[in-house]
Amino acid sequence: MSFTVKIRQSDAPLAVEMGDTILTAALAADIDYPHGCQSGNCGACKSRLHAGEVEMSPYSDYALTDEEKDSGLVLACRAVPWSDCEIAWLEQDEVISHPLRKLDCKVVALEHMTHDIARLRLSIEAHGPFEFTAGQYARLHFPGQPPRDYSMASQPNEEILEFHIRMVPDGEVSSFVYQDLKLGDEVRVEGPYGISYLREKHAGPMVALAGGSGLAPVKSIVEAALAAGAEQPIHMYFGVRAEQDVYLEDHFQALAEKHANFSFEIVLSEPESATDRRCGYLADIMADDFEDMDGSKAYLAGPPVMVETCVGKLKEMRVRNEDCHADAFYTEAEKAKLEEAS
Numbered sequence: 527m528s529f530t531v532k533i534r535q536s537d538a539p540l541a542v543e544m545g546d547t548i549l550t551a552a553l554a555a556d557i558d559y560p561h562g563c564q565s566g567n568c569g570a571c572k573s574r575l576h577a578g579e580v581e582m583s584p585y586s587d588y589a590l591t592d593e594e595k596d597s598g599l600v601l602a603c604r605a606v607p608w609s610d611c612e613i614a615w616l617e618q619d620e621v622i623s624h625p626l627r628k629l630d631c632k633v634v635a636l637e638h639m640t641h642d643i644a645r646l647r648l649s650i651e652a653h654g655p656f657e658f659t660a661g662q663y664a665r666l667h668f669p670g671q672p673p674r675d676y677s678m679a680s681q682p683n684e685e686i687l688e689f690h691i692r693m694v695p696d697g698e699v700s701s702f703v704y705q706d707l708k709l710g711d712e713v714r715v716e717g718p719y720g721i722s723y724l725r726e727k728h729a730g731p732m733v734a735l736a737g738g739s740g741l742a743p744v745k746s747i748v749e750a751a752l753a754a755g756a757e758q759p760i761h762m763y764f765g766v767r768a769e770q771d772v773y774l775e776d777h778f779q780a781l782a783e784k785h786a787n788f789s790f791e792i793v794l795s796e797p798e799s800a801t802d803r804r805c806g807y808l809a810d811i812m813a814d815d816f817e818d819m820d821g822s823k824a825y826l827a828g829p830p831v832m833v834e835t836c837v838g839k840l841k842e843m844r845v846r847n848e849d850c851h852a853d854a855f856y857t858e859a860e861k862a863k864l865e866e867a868s
């Protein structure tokens with residue numbers, strides 16, 4: 527008995543015998559499927575499972591992280607079909623591999639951008655360089671504090687790392703950053719992590735949606751795309767609750783003046799006074815502006831409810847699942863609730 531596997535990059539459907547992996551069958555059929563070790567250790571055969579069920583034989587975390595698995599990625603050399611399937615190997619810019627580093631850094635700037643967002647800048651003192659792709663995040667270890675994940679707001683080639691830290695009510699670590707952290711303090715930075723990074727090869731339109739401190743990775747993605755000479759339309763929306771939450775507006779307006787293909791808009795969800803700005807929820811505002819976004823890539827970062835509603839709306843607007851790159855920011859309290867519920 528066999529299952530039929532449709533490989534998006536190959537014309538003919540592939541028959542995979544029960545118990546065989548997709549890679550074994552593909553190579554036997556002379557399909558040029560990207561691969562390396564064939565034993566679940568290198569990640570070269572990483573693929574997106576679009577439909578169907580597979581069982582994965584054991585593999586290393588290096589080849590496929592839990593985060594990648596949860597987002598629908600599999601290793602073709604470990605994937606044994608349990609039904610007919612549809613799969614695509616990742617194109618070159620879908621695969622990134624940066625060395626995982628533990629950097630010794632020092633605080634060189636710490637400033638309040640709004641009432642509850644601080645911009646932290648760190649210089650790398652040892653164990654660099656830090657290679658990452660715009661949109662990724664790092665684990666920050668502040669002295670005497672449990673580690674916390676924050677996205678890089680800086681671009682990969684910048685010497686100083688920038689992070690945006692939101693003051694979380696009753697948040698142990700953010701309180702430490704606001705009250706105790708000083709210039710010159712040491713911070714360990716571990717990373718990079720994350721799969722919601724810029725796909726530079728994509729030539730279609732881009733939409734970048736940031737909520738609150740989700741501005742950090744979106745800033746890095748948009749700036750890296752523009753610096754790389756992206757010419758496609760890039761629509762960026764920054765959603766915040768009220769006027770007091772707006773920051774870096776001048777910075778993005780200056781970018782919009784410099785790049786004709788880049789537009790930037792601030793959206794208030796709960797304005798406290800009359801305003802000329804657009805008001806509402808990001809998902810609705812975006813749907814007012816565009817009917818059909820077929821062929822676009824979307825990058826989203828912010829509170830989970832914002833990310834979920836925007837991804838839902840993007841799908842209605844014909845953005846494919848694999849073209850939505852989203853990072854939902856959960857607080858420690860939210861994570862604990864989710865764990866309790868699971």
Ligand code: FES
Nearest residue numbers: 562563564569603
């Ligand atoms: S070929 Fe190395 S992980 Fe599949």
